[in-house]
Structures are given as C-alpha cells and as structure tokens.
Amino acid sequence: MIKDPWRVAALGVTITRIPTPEIRVLRLRGFDDSVLAALDRCLAVDLPRKPNDAAGADPRAIGLAPGEWMIVGGGVPSEALLAAAAGARIAHVADLGEGRVCYAIAGPRARDLIAKGCTIDLHPRAFGSSRAVQSALAQVFVLIDRPSDEPVFHIYAEVSYAQHLDLWFADAVLEFHSQDAD
Structure with missing residues (x-):
C-alpha cells in the first residue's frame, strides 16, 4: 500500500492521495x-x-x-x-x-479536472451522491464515487497505476495554475 502523502492544488481544485480505506x-x-x-x-x-x-x-x-x-x-x-x-x-x-490507491478530488473545479481525462457526465443532475461509476480516467480503469453532495469525488485505481495518476493529475492541474494569475 502507498503510504506517502501526495497532494497538488490549484485554483478551485485539490487532489489528495488519501490513505486507502478498507x-x-x-x-x-x-x-x-x-x-x-x-x-x-x-x-x-x-x-x-x-x-x-x-x-x-x-x-x-x-x-x-x-x-x-x-x-x-x-x-x-x-x-x-x-x-x-x-x-x-x-x-x-x-x-x-492493499491493492488500491484512493484520490480525493475536491473543489468547485473538481468536475472540470476529471472531465479532462474521462467522458462520464459528472454534473450533479446526472451524478449525485448516490452514484458511482467504473470508467477510464487518464487511460486507467478506475472507479469514480461521489460520496456526498459536496464537490468531492473519490477515485479508486489499482495501486500499480499510482505513479501514472500522480503525474497525470500534476499535469492536468497546470491549466488551473495558469488561471491563478488571472
């Protein structure tokens, strides 16, 4: 299991690799x-x-x-x-x-970030807190869960893809960094 903390944030979105629950x-x-x-x-x-x-x-x-x-x-x-x-x-x-990694994507731009690598409609009308879906994100098979009505998504993937997802999230969030200066 990956125990090292990992986090990246920009305007309106924070991605955190959280301790994998049971x-x-x-x-x-x-x-x-x-x-x-x-x-x-x-x-x-x-x-x-x-x-x-x-x-x-x-x-x-x-x-x-x-x-x-x-x-x-x-x-x-x-x-x-x-x-x-x-x-x-x-x-x-x-x-x-032990075989999964879990990310929390939070903030008002969380849907926008996930949409960069996934074709699922994550609008609250289509994807409320009672929804979860298996899909591809950044060319990795994941499970996307919306655990509450807050703009937070949990992404579960096989632990072997953690480095790939870390790099993809760090790259995908760059667009939001450029908006920090506006």
Missing part, C-alpha cells in the same frame, strides 16, 4: 431478498440494488454489477458478511484494500 468486494450468486436484507442489517446500510448506485458513508456500499458490490470502510469483518450471506448459493468476499 475495501472489499462482495459477490453473490443465487440469492434472494432475504439475503440482501440480512446483509443490509449486517452493514447497517442498504446495499444498492442497481449497478452504479451507492449508499452510506462508513461503510460505503457501491453497486458494481448485479450481485456485486464494493464495500468501503465500515470495519465489518468479512466473516460477518459471509455469515449474513449464508442463504446465497455462492458468496465470496475479497479484500482489495
């Missing part, structure tokens, strides 16, 4: 509403029922695909998740935290 992927096959209800109780948050929807703060549950969620934080042990999912034909929990 990240797990929960996959289920052959399950019904009673399994989802048990998992909702275990997590104390309702798992999103559709991909690209997200719910909660800590833990944050992000729908990746039908029957697949990314669980960020919360401290709920994997064993507890598996016990809650006991009624599913197949239940699997994978710990991804």
Whole structure:
C-alpha cells in the first residue's frame, strides 16, 4: 500500500492521495431478498440494488454489477458478511484494500479536472451522491464515487497505476495554475 502523502492544488481544485480505506468486494450468486436484507442489517446500510448506485458513508456500499458490490470502510469483518450471506448459493468476499490507491478530488473545479481525462457526465443532475461509476480516467480503469453532495469525488485505481495518476493529475492541474494569475 502507498503510504506517502501526495497532494497538488490549484485554483478551485485539490487532489489528495488519501490513505486507502478498507475495501472489499462482495459477490453473490443465487440469492434472494432475504439475503440482501440480512446483509443490509449486517452493514447497517442498504446495499444498492442497481449497478452504479451507492449508499452510506462508513461503510460505503457501491453497486458494481448485479450481485456485486464494493464495500468501503465500515470495519465489518468479512466473516460477518459471509455469515449474513449464508442463504446465497455462492458468496465470496475479497479484500482489495492493499491493492488500491484512493484520490480525493475536491473543489468547485473538481468536475472540470476529471472531465479532462474521462467522458462520464459528472454534473450533479446526472451524478449525485448516490452514484458511482467504473470508467477510464487518464487511460486507467478506475472507479469514480461521489460520496456526498459536496464537490468531492473519490477515485479508486489499482495501486500499480499510482505513479501514472500522480503525474497525470500534476499535469492536468497546470491549466488551473495558469488561471491563478488571472
């Protein structure tokens, strides 16, 4: 896991590599509403029922695909998740935290910065705090999450792309530095 702090800022935007929270992927096959209800109780948050929807703060549950969620934080042990999912034909929990890097992009120009390397519509009407999406950013496969109604986005990527993303963010923010002088 990358522990070195990294931050770059310019007019209206700050990019910070934040400590990677606990990240797990929960996959289920052959399950019904009673399994989802048990998992909702275990997590104390309702798992999103559709991909690209997200719910909660800590833990944050992000729908990746039908029957697949990314669980960020919360401290709920994997064993507890598996016990809650006991009624599913197949239940699997994978710990991804050490293999991911997380960036917080914040400020009124956060959407503009992300738009430089991504084609997703991040306008609040299309991408509110209950949304997350897997996409390419700077030619890297990432998950983009908007954890609140504030202009903050969390970007999750494989840790092996951290240096590439550091360099891309540092280059992409140059445009905003030139606007500082205006």
